Amino acid sequence: MLYRSTRGAPDRLDFRGVTLAGLAPDGGLYLPEAWPELSQQDIADLAGLDYAETAARVLAPFVGDSLTAEELRSLTRAAYARFDHAAVVPLKQLDQRQWLLELFHGPTLAFKDVALQLLGLLFERFLTGTDRHITIVGATSGDTGSAAIDAVAGRENLSIVMLHPAGRVSDVQRRQMTTVIADNVHNVAIDGSFDDAQAMVKRMFGDPDVTGHLTLSAVNSINWARLAAQVVYYFYAAVRLGAPHRPVAFSVPTGNFGDVFAGYVAARMGLPVARLVVATNVNDILHRALAQGDYSAGIVTPTATPSMDIQVSSNFERLLFDLGGRDGAAMAAQMAGFESTRAMRLTNAQREGASALFTSAAIDGPAMAGALRWAWESAGELIDPHTAIGLAAARADDGDPAIPMVTLATAHPAKFGDAVERASGRRPVLPGRVGNLFDREERYVSLPGDYAAVRDFVLRHGGA
Ligand SMILES: *Cc1c(COP(=O)(O)O)cnc(C)c1O
Numbered sequence: 332m333l334y335r336s337t338r339g340a341p342d343r344l345d346f347r348g349v350t351l352a353g354l355a356p357d358g359g360l361y362l363p364e365a366w367p368e369l370s371q372q373d374i375a376d377l378a379g380l381d382y383a384e385t386a387a388r389v390l391a392p393f394v395g396d397s398l399t400a401e402e403l404r405s406l407t408r409a410a411y412a413r414f415d416h417a418a419v420v421p422l423k424q425l426d427q428r429q430w431l432l433e434l435f436h437g438p439t440l441a442f443k444d445v446a447l448q449l450l451g452l453l454f455e456r457f458l459t460g461t462d463r464h465i466t467i468v469g470a471t472s473g474d475t476g477s478a479a480i481d482a483v484a485g486r487e488n489l490s491i492v493m494l495h496p497a498g499r500v501s502d503v504q505r506r507q508m509t510t511v512i513a514d515n516v517h518n519v520a521i522d523g524s525f526d527d528a529q530a531m532v533k534r535m536f537g538d539p540d541v542t543g544h545l546t547l548s549a550v551n552s553i554n555w556a557r558l559a560a561q562v563v564y565y566f567y568a569a570v571r572l573g574a575p576h577r578p579v580a581f582s583v584p585t586g587n588f589g590d591v592f593a594g595y596v597a598a599r600m601g602l603p604v605a606r607l608v609v610a611t612n613v614n615d616i617l618h619r620a621l622a623q624g625d626y627s628a629g630i631v632t633p634t635a636t637p638s639m640d641i642q643v644s645s646n647f648e649r650l651l652f653d654l655g656g657r658d659g660a661a662m663a664a665q666m667a668g669f670e671s672t673r674a675m676r677l678t679n680a681q682r683e684g685a686s687a688l689f690t691s692a693a694i695d696g697p698a699m700a701g702a703l704r705w706a707w708e709s710a711g712e713l714i715d716p717h718t719a720i721g722l723a724a725a726r727a728d729d730g731d732p733a734i735p736m737v738t739l740a741t742a743h744p745a746k747f748g749d750a751v752e753r754a755s756g757r758r759p760v761l762p763g764r765v766g767n768l769f770d771r772e773e774r775y776v777s778l779p780g781d782y783a784a785v786r787d788f789v790l791r792h793g794g795a
Pocket of ligand 1: 441442443474475552584585586587588589590591638639717718741742
């Protein structure tokens with residue numbers, strides 16, 4: 332299996348190469364040259380397998396020769412042993428049609444653990460025995476930072492520098508990052524906004540003073556290995572609801588289009604996915620793109636679902652490339668247009684291709700709260716606000732009621748306790764596994780919102 336950039340660069344990388352590289356050198360995103368297919372029999376054979384084994388089978392064609400089947404299996408076993416539910420990602424039934432797939436049983440209580448726990452192990456495996464050291468630099472508004480730090484703390488040949496906007500992440504989110512005490516983990520509180528921190532990270536990737544000394548890498552969802560790991564749970568859930576013999580629909584609370592793109596990949600691999608509902612909050616660029624062909628970025632409105640407060644969805648480029656006939660030069664031109672005007676129209680091929688599988692909905696605050704209340708009052712399930720966006724869109728969906736509809740539950744409700752309590756009247760309890768979070772020592776440095784100060788910190792602490 333070889334991978335190519337969405338923007339036409341001629342080089343082809345294997346799985347190991349795309350995992351370590353993250354972004355392609357031409358600014359594009361990596362995709363497999365062709366989609367691997369699982370036959371009906373292959374899918375039927377997943378029935379009854381546990382999550383780690385399902386992951387090893389679904390990931391094998393993407394991994395190719397980069398790992399043996401045995402090596403891959405030992406990594407998926409190690410990654411998912413740290414989840415606190417024996418099913419790893421349990422399914423719950425809410426009513427006749429609606430289901431939840433709980434993806435938040437990992438160490439930091441959000442679905443990002445499902446991919447990042449494996450990604451940390453993959454990085455370590457691919458670097459061990461080489462003389463390479465990789466420095467992961469990222470900016471976080473909360474969930475990605477904690478999941479990434481947990482996944483790489485203490486690992487060989489890797490270090491991580493994570494910037495967060497001082498005072499603008501919740502206490503739980505900050506402590507989940509700053510109480511991880513390991514020599515290769517560096518937390519920095521930046522005096523500024525998330526966008527300021529993100530802009531500094533982007534600048535560092537293009538700064539020869541940094542890239543001349545350190546090999547930088549990213550762990551956001553532009554990394555192909557992260558997306559591949561997310562394909563697994565679509566198979567795992569659908570097989571439990573009757574696939575390959577019965578189709579299943581999914582509703583996905585969406586920000587960067589990573590999680591829902593993984594559902595598209597599962598469909599391309601042969602999973603009978605009846606529909607993918609793209610659920611956004613009022614930051615609705617994806618809803619406008621899918622419903623009207625208008626992909627134009629506005630100004631981010633802060634909501635109770637901060638992980639979806641996004642105006643530009645990086646992974647959408649992967650979908651547009653695949654639907655537009657995989658023409659790298661055309662994709663590069665389309666994205667260059669978007670980057671200069673912050674707006675673009677989808678082509679007819681892209682719109683028609685998308686409408687065959689995707690529907691979309693933009694859910695406002697009251698509708699989110701209504702779905703959260705409904706889950707609690709009629710099914711006894713406390714859900715987080717991001718999940719409630721997905722559930723509101725799922726319940727509004729007009730598809731065949733005989734087809735099960737699975738909403739991806741992306742965060743534990745206790746991560747967003749105030750919003751959950753406001754909508755349901757009930758305060759969610761932090762699970763025992765993060766219990767002494769508030770007694771543990773915190774370690775982080777505070778820096779001004781000044782690029783030179785942050786760059787010097789990374790150069791001093793981010794190396795081997
Ligand atoms: C990151 C995140 C999302 C959005 O996922 P994307 O892959 O960016 O679409 C939704 N919910 C929660 C809780 C998240 O942390």
